[in-house]
Amino acid sequence: MLKLPSGFAFDYANLSGPGKVTDADIAGVAGRISAAHAAVQHMRASGEVRGHLSKDGTPEKVLFSQLPYVAAGNLNSPQSIQRLKDFGATLRHHTDAVIHFGIGGSYLGNRVLFDAHGGEFWNSRSSADRDGYPELYFSGNNIDPQRTSDLISHILAAAKAKAPYRLLLVVVSKSGGTLDTMANFMVVYDALRRVPGLEISVVAVTDPAEGDKATLLKKLARENGWRTFAVPDGVGGRFSVFSEVGLVTAACIGFDIDAFLAGARAMDQACAGGDPWANPALLNAVLKYLSAANHGRNIEIFMPYADRLKAVAEWYIQLLAESLGKRADRQGREVFYGRTPVVAVGTTDMHAQTQQHQDGPRDKVVQFVRVGFWQPDPVIPAAFPAVRELAKFASLRMSQALDAALAANAEALSRDGRYSAVFTLPKLDAFHLGELLYLLALSVAYEGELADVDAFDQPGVEAYKRIMAPKLEALKKGQ
Numbered sequence: 387m388l389k390l391p392s393g394f395a396f397d398y399a400n401l402s403g404p405g406k407v408t409d410a411d412i413a414g415v416a417g418r419i420s421a422a423h424a425a426v427q428h429m430r431a432s433g434e435v436r437g438h439l440s441k442d443g444t445p446e447k448v449l450f451s452q453l454p455y456v457a458a459g460n461l462n463s464p465q466s467i468q469r470l471k472d473f474g475a476t477l478r479h480h481t482d483a484v485i486h487f488g489i490g491g492s493y494l495g496n497r498v499l500f501d502a503h504g505g506e507f508w509n510s511r512s513s514a515d516r517d518g519y520p521e522l523y524f525s526g527n528n529i530d531p532q533r534t535s536d537l538i539s540h541i542l543a544a545a546k547a548k549a550p551y552r553l554l555l556v557v558v559s560k561s562g563g564t565l566d567t568m569a570n571f572m573v574v575y576d577a578l579r580r581v582p583g584l585e586i587s588v589v590a591v592t593d594p595a596e597g598d599k600a601t602l603l604k605k606l607a608r609e610n611g612w613r614t615f616a617v618p619d620g621v622g623g624r625f626s627v628f629s630e631v632g633l634v635t636a637a638c639i640g641f642d643i644d645a646f647l648a649g650a651r652a653m654d655q656a657c658a659g660g661d662p663w664a665n666p667a668l669l670n671a672v673l674k675y676l677s678a679a680n681h682g683r684n685i686e687i688f689m690p691y692a693d694r695l696k697a698v699a700e701w702y703i704q705l706l707a708e709s710l711g712k713r714a715d716r717q718g719r720e721v722f723y724g725r726t727p728v729v730a731v732g733t734t735d736m737h738a739q740t741q742q743h744q745d746g747p748r749d750k751v752v753q754f755v756r757v758g759f760w761q762p763d764p765v766i767p768a769a770f771p772a773v774r775e776l777a778k779f780a781s782l783r784m785s786q787a788l789d790a791a792l793a794a795n796a797e798a799l800s801r802d803g804r805y806s807a808v809f810t811l812p813k814l815d816a817f818h819l820g821e822l823l824y825l826l827a828l829s830v831a832y833e834g835e836l837a838d839v840d841a842f843d844q845p846g847v848e849a850y851k852r853i854m855a856p857k858l859e860a861l862k863k864g865q
């Protein structure tokens with residue numbers, strides 16, 4: 387178990403040792419581990435990653451590891467953070483609802499912050515219970531005609547019940563022209579902009595380049611006088627939760643930006659050393675890499691035991707899949723690298739997926755996430771004392787039952803030689819969430835080095851785009 391001073395812990399007992407990843411496995415890649423550490427140190431210091439090119443084939447820096455450090459001249463500066471907080475303060479008590487438009491890296495991190503802070507019932511709480519912050523809805527993360535129409539109907543009904551109804555549309559797109567995001571934005575904007583009593587404002591979050599390089603969204607913002615925030619250069623979508631992309635959502639709902647970045651910073655510092663047994667991101671990368679390379683564990687089930695953390699599993703799917711799912715290594719050789727990520731939630735999926743984890747092919751690592759302290763934490767009451775089966779777990783706290791379920795799942799898997807590990811967040815708050823997300827982001831940087839693949843490009847997603855563009859054109863012509 388590797389435990390940090392903050393209480394954050396990585397329990398790898400069921401991932402390393404006899405029958406799992408052995409000391410000999412690790413010794414066999416000692417040179418690669420040192421090289422991976424040196425490469426990530428170099429990335430931290432200079433933003434340079436060997437062989438990494440942007441989509442247009444030019445060298446591109448990788449700067450996400452700068453984001454936790456708020457300093458003048460950095461991507462997050464005291465001024466930029468203050469501007470976000472001021473923006474949040476202008477919404478408080480003055481905006482009824484926000485709709486966030488974005489997909490992939492321009493959505494998944496935002497969803498994590500919203501779910502962790504607000505939970506499922508945020509939008510049905512009173513404004514006072516939300517501390518004056520607005521309701522928040524997501525759109526753009528699918529091209530689903532029904533969902534978009536349902537959202538419009540919902541806003542129209544709310545606006546009918548309260549005039550004036552103040553709605554903020556936050557449009558997030560680095561490229562500024564993504565079909566999914568912009569189609570939903572245009573449908574919703576057009577449907578609502580002339581409704582009496584409905585006051586709409588728009589914020590655009592996009593590449594800050596000006597002039598010839600300005601994105602469509604940036605140009606629209608300039609023409610229409612919309613406020614803008616930046617998707618910084620050198621920060622890919624899947625790493626952008628620590629930038630203004632994620633922090634815009636934090637500002638909209640009163641999520642603690644300072645604590646979130648402090649957690650990421652604490653994790654960055656905990657992961658500075660070259661000894662894998664003392665560096666949780668490096669250790670995670672080494673054990674997962676060797677689980678796959680030497681033991682055929684090519685699937686990673688990411689399984690938080692908390693509904694509010696399900697979105698972390700969805701965020702991690704993109705992080706792992708886009709970073710490490712690569713056809714070729716940096717020498718151009720075909721390697722078809724990458725574990726397949728799978729979302730699961732405990733205890734929910736113990737009644738479904740666990741059958742496969744326990745008895746299916748021995749090709750998985752189950753990565754549990756546990757919350758150490760719950761508040762609130764109801765006691766299961768003896769509501770029906772005469773029923774002996776129910777009395778068996780009466781008087782336990784819900785968190786005790788949840789912990790017992792996780793421990794039993796890990797033990798059952800381990801008894802059958804199956805691999806798992808546990809990240810423990812001492813409690814679910816902004817600081818520890820920052821630690822967890824940053825650990826995972828840094829871990830894929832290390833694993834990219836171990837596997838010698840570029841963890842920061844995603845050429846595979848261009849394949850369908852090249853086919854889809856002419857299809858859309860043909861549809862337009864045929865109208």
Ligand code: PA5
Pocket residue numbers: 489490491492558559560561562563564567622623624708844
């Ligand atoms: O990681 C990625 O690059 C993607 O998931 C993008 O974030 C997603 O396609 C959205 O792109 P954009 O922000 O340009 O609209």
